[in-house]
Amino acid sequence: MKILIIYYTMGGRTKKTAEAIGSTLIDHEVNYFAIELRGKRIEKIKQFDRFQNGDYSEIEKNLNSLDIKPFELIIIGMPTYGKFPPKTFDEIIRRMGNLNNKKVIVFTTARFSGGKARDYMESKVENSGGRVIKKMKFKRLFWIGTKRALKYGKVLNKAFDQRP
Ligand SMILES: Cc1cc2nc3c(=O)[nH]c(=O)nc-3n(C[C@H](O)[C@H](O)[C@H](O)COP(=O)(O)O)c2cc1C
Numbered sequence: 442m443k444i445l446i447i448y449y450t451m452g453g454r455t456k457k458t459a460e461a462i463g464s465t466l467i468d469h470e471v472n473y474f475a476i477e478l479r480g481k482r483i484e485k486i487k488q489f490d491r492f493q494n495g496d497y498s499e500i501e502k503n504l505n506s507l508d509i510k511p512f513e514l515i516i517i518g519m520p521t522y523g524k525f526p527p528k529t530f531d532e533i534i535r536r537m538g539n540l541n542n543k544k545v546i547v548f549t550t551a552r553f554s555g556g557k558a559r560d561y562m563e564s565k566v567e568n569s570g571g572r573v574i575k576k577m578k579f580k581r582l583f584w585i586g587t588k589r590a591l592k593y594g595k596v597l598n599k600a601f602d603q604r605p
Pocket residue numbers: 449450451452453454455456519520521522523524550551552553554555
């Protein structure tokens with residue numbers, strides 16, 4: 442199966458989680474679409490602000506390259522800011538257009554909560570016509586491990602195993 446893993450990361454935790462899941466999907470073709478904030482902390486915060494205010498000009502090319510058509514399953518991972526994912530999530534959803542009953546898995550990473558942001562993602566995906574087959578949150582105050590992500594990825598790899 443062709444799987445697209447979409448993630449956004451400022452500090453690397455969501456990237457780490459997304460890549461852990463992706464690394465276990467060994468029987469499938471995994472592609473990534475990443476929005477990674479770069480530079481020093483202050484530069485990342487400024488970039489974050491621009492995105493929150495709807496200015497995506499610096500990643501326009503990247504956003505334009507997003508094509509979900511070839512994929513049967515889309516996994517979307519976002520950090521939690523307040524009770525929401527970053528607004529870039531909404532922008533990605535907007536650009537994907539109608540999801541036509543496509544299978545989607547959403548997850549958040551968080552330090553304390555992450556449940557509301559995850560549920561927000563679920564409802565946005567469903568409002569766009571996607572079918573959320575699983576939603577998760579990966580919550581850790583400090584060091585975020587990959588144990589649960591790897592475990593879930595392995596389950597997923599098997600669940601979608603289409604070999605005879
Ligand atoms: C501005 C900001 C707001 C945040 N708000 C929350 C929050 O409301 N709840 C929570 O559990 N974590 C919150 N966090 C923590 C992040 O969601 C968490 O560290 C996440 O895993 C970061 O992902 P990243 O390293 O991929 O950017 C916040 C972090 C930042 C920078």
